[in-house]
Amino acid sequence: MRVRTRFAPSPTGNVHIGNMRAAIYNWLYARHMGGEFVLRVEDTDIERSTPEAIRTLLDAMDWLGLDVDGEPLYQTTRQKAHLEAAEMLLEKGLAYKEDKGGKGQGECVIFRMPGTDSSFVDGIKGRMTKKAENMQDFVIVRSNGTPVFHLANVLDDIEQGITHVIRGDDHVENTFRHIALYEALGAEIPNFSHLPMIVNKQGKPYSKRDGDAFVGDFREKGFLGDALFNYLTLLGWSPGDDREIMTREEIIESFSLERCQSSAAQVDMKKLTWMNGEYMLKLPLDDFNALAFHALEDAGLEADPAYAKQIFKLVRERVKTVTDIVPMVGYFLTEEFEYDEKAVRKKLQKDGVVDTLTQVKEIFENLDVFDEASTDKALHEFVESSGLGFGAVMAPTRIAVSGVQSGPDLFPLLGILGRERVVARMNRTIEQFLN
């Protein structure tokens, strides 16, 4: 039997991070087993299921590298089939009509639970059982004539030939209902696996109010799709050895449901950030540049491409996320950069710094050639002849030209900035803070 898994989100404009993790595990299982991974768009909420919302969903999947087999099934196209099935259940006496609660809402269709104990083997949690007395009949068609989730979901899974349902923990109770439905419908029961929830820093389930609840939030914060994919994969699963940073192929190869955790996992932004940094490092140069240009554009900054590329090369190894780029390159692109107050106070406003900066500036003005090598050589000589320490010379120089006390190597930084900017900035710094 060929394995078929699915991702069945409702396109509401944003994909919840927990749902996306479920999608990842479904994708991984299908790819590992050499099976298929299909998409079903549960678009029955007409209000929110706009074309843009569907676009967002597809973008998010693409960004994480989750490719889908075949055409997606849109649930709205299935309503007739759902209703026919309900009718059939009614005829067979497996469901009945009732004005539930007697509220005068009209009659809805209610599925009759078989009245026997139920049990299934969860791919992650193991055997799950539920006594007959703890299961109640449930509505499958509303009194307004629309099918309820349970019916639609099961019918569509049958339609799409789903062999393995991998979903969130919050569905375990539903599974007992769904199994009864499969049996009533005469369909083969798929394997069920329930993933533990992921929780936020407070140890609570992610809610929309937490921020970082949606896939888009992570993208906006400058994380890479591949990094988030790798991280999410490790949140509730491990290959069994000490590997953490793995290629997609390695993950697919070693993935298994049995190795999934059955307790909730907490998202650790620090570790995600670290992992993202590792991925940034491995990014091909062209990809990095493209990302950086985009970030610049979004920030409304313009730059000569050749000049910008030199800067990117310099900051490349130091950024952990895409959003780190702009603050790090900002001072290369504008004379309006801000000075870090603490840096000014601690390193600039000290005795002798005016003299030092003035001398350094003069050395720079008199160099035949102004580039990385020449500034390097000149400053080394100056440090030696002046008897000042390196820190006493380089730190103020850095702050004078960049406003901050940390950043890329100083000499390439100076070289790229060029003499004109460097000297002008040093003059300005001396005037502004040291007179």
Place this chain on the structure above:
RNA sequence: GACCCCUUCGUCUAGUGGCCUAGGACUCCAGGUUUUCAUCCUGGCAACACGGGUUCGAGUCCCGUAGGGGUCGCCA
């Protein structure tokens, strides 16, 4: 409240009765390299929820307690 499930360092995890004086990773701290900043390297802090069994031997099996989560909709 009822039903179901879960419980190893702060966090993600390894561990399937002896290899565990519990391993890795992130974070944090301390040294070192870099005569700037960052990186990097080395080291360190830090956990089997608790109580009973079973066993020659338990993080690993069983029972109980506590704590946590999920579900109890004509939502999905």
